Amino acid sequence: MNTGLLLALFAAGMTTGILAGRSAVRIWLGGTLVGAGAAIVAASQTLLTGATWDWQPAFAIGAQPVHLRLDAVGAWFLMLIAVVGGAATVYSRDYWSSENHPASAPAGRCWWSAVLLSMGLVVLCANGLHFLLAWETFAIAAYFLVTLDRKNSETRAAGWLYLAASHGGTLCLFGLFTTLAARTGSWELGDMREHTELAPLFWLVLAGFGVKAGLFGLHIWLPSAHANAPSHVSALMSGVAIKMGIYGIVRFSGWLPVPVSAAWFVAIIGVGSAVLGVVFALGQHDLKRLLAYHSVENVGIILMGVGFGLVGLANGDTAWGRLAFAGGLLHVWNHGLFKSLLFLGAGSVLHATGTREMSRLGGLWRGMPWTAGLFALGAAAISGLPPLNGFVSEFLVYLGLVEAVNAHGGVALPAMATVVLLAMTGALALACFVKVCGVVFLGAPRSEAAQQAHECGPLMRGPMLLLAGLCTLIGLAPVLFWSPVSRASVAWHPAWSGLPAPAGLRALTVAHPVVAVAALMGVALLFRRVQRSGGSRAPTWDCGYAAPAARMQYTAGSFAGIITAWFEWVLRRERHVQAPEKAFPRHAGVVEHTPETVLETVFKPAADRTLRAAALARSFQHGRLQSYLLYLVAGLIVLAIVTVWPVWQ
């Protein structure tokens, strides 16, 4: 089918969604899903054929001719928008229904379709001005989605922080696009690698899109926004919206000349985000905040791949650069899938128990076995365990990095360090997700709410099943996804045509199903064996302790304690200890809290200082005429001295 027609259907579906969202839920659902489906078909056509769709009608918006383009890079991200967006749309039908949230649900539906439409436009627009318009619409629509539950003051604060940070980024983008337009004489976006004088602009790209992507250091808005938004919104924000920042970085690193230092910076900030993101995740006790920090980590892994791709390009067109880049690109999809799965799972937990606090949960598998199982699958995938999708993209990044080491250039030593840190990131993520699964879903319920948790409805389970299925599919048959990845890489850098699938990926396509089938068969056989022997139940033995209680279980904080102690230098946890006193202590307790260290030690002081300077400046403005006259006279005298001084000299 014609790509243009499909994209028109996408726009029409989403517009129907915006118009119908307020009153007609069914029409909204149908329109949004049809739109998402059309976008999926359009994107897969582009990814399978590699053909670029280009549309330049004769009309203009804002005195700029409309120019839409869908190439494989854009299609790669459009696919993610449509798949995750579609799944979360169905989920939100039950999760944030008009019955439960009469005040916010109708508006929420409109903004939901608006955010999907504007993200689609971001990847389609090939005109700088329209790109900015779409980008800004997307940012504002996302703000209204984040603050759907705005009776809660924490949510309002999170939304405000998001809006401020987002506009800080947009400011950089204004600088970027206006400078581009001034230098090239047109707002048209496209390949500008020839203009080497534009290279410094790439730093603006990094700053502007980096805020949205949640690079460590610019991620300050991300944890609170993801934690306080409704879960289907968190899934979309984490799975897709931050990928728009990645889209910007990938897109403009293909279009603009990239300075070598910036290529290195992308790789290094990627490594830093990966390690520090997961370390901060370990320190969290709020389920969704923890997942949010894992987004920082995974964005880091993506940028690791993209960064080494850029470094490879700067070192002459290297094979390892392509592999790392392809790994980074594939991780965009993978993270989008498993992170939205995890957020939807967290949403079901929140829905069932009413708390995000992990220390109030536990033993949820009994009440909600589907959610527990699907969340576990997502946890294994995000920890990069074979045979799931997270391993596949990390595998490609590893292949690229080790080849870079064996190329013996100046890249070898940094690549070595990156390999080691990537492995440690994987192990840390595993530790963190063992903790989450164990504390939330296993053991005994730690509160009344957790005791009475119930499974979510089929409309919430279905989307999770879909996402989990896709995670498994990419994991079991990774070689199928090589051709779209390489199409997107070629669209990014046309000189890279025709890269065959690495042998390792083909081998994984055999090894993963074998391991998966063996594991399933093994599990089935052992269950048979256990059932035949008439397995009996008894209280947890635990070396013979007679009266175990739910509150004696290991907590999330203790579980992560060893690792968080290693990283105390960056976490700077606050610890309030009330030690037991005397022979019969009445009360004792420990409260530990990981602050938003970057926000509180870097951004807040800087903002406070700015405000103080502003207050100082304001004290000159007090409304006394005499003083104003004095300023004028003083100013005139200074001016006179400045002008006369050189002449007199």
Place this chain on the structure above:
Amino acid sequence: MTCLIETLLRLAAWLVVAPLLPGIINKVKAWVAGRKGPPVLQLYYDLARLWRKGVVQSTLASPGFIAGPVVGWIALLAAALLLPLGRHAVAPSFQGDVILLVYLLAVARFATAWAALETGSAFEGMGAAREVSFAVLAEAAVITAVLALAVQSDSLSLPAMLAPAGGTGALLLAAGLFIVLLAENCRVPFDDPNTHLELTMIHEVMVLDHSGPPLALILHGAAIKLLLFSVLLVEAVLPVGDLPALAGTGALVAGVLVVMVGVGLTESLLARAAFRQVPLMLTTAFLLCLFALLVAWRGAASPLPERPPPTVRLPGETTS
């Protein structure tokens, strides 16, 4: 077809030989202490006995409590099958199979720790927390060792990496891998496999509540893991893959025996280290592997006449 038969034979070898290793270690320990010690085949008897027994599960446990041990066992077995055994028993290898091996070990860790948390016991939670935390450092050491092997063989597939003799840094690598072996298999000085109950710290804690066939799988998996690490260590140092078939197998067996004796002697002569020293020892292992890597890298980077120029991948000027 031959490939399939060969793989099945290797599978059988791993399954049958692995439980021998703890028996050898125990014999060495008994010999040092002047005791007679349990029979070498003790673990086989234990496994058979456990397999016949029934299963008692915690009332809190979900089906994951049973699934965890199997998944961990399969993952360890799959990882073991990726390792070549000498010259002819070369696994179906590919570029990057070593990464899969490292991550399959992670799968086993995930499954074991998951099953431990099923019981809701604080003690087993501690064990799981320690296991996954120390694994961060152990994984850094392992991946550094892998990098060292990859650099000195210019390949990322296990048969090519492990076939030649260890380079100049072989001793460093062996020391580093030996420490990792002790840590990952919960031997003294990291953990004491003898103190089956309260005094144990990491691995045995996690499996306290398991019984019957699942416990048999856990014990067998632990034996496979021990064999896997010793084979990896021996093949990283000795040119097992470059020797003729018989000599290679002999060297492998002798090497594994030496490693087991080493473990037994370490266990007899050292006490378990204080808990807070564990990260320090693992960091030492990491540093040893790192030095091995740097030595390998220096060796590979220095201009060797017979080596194809490494700049093949770097046409044009390098800008950095």
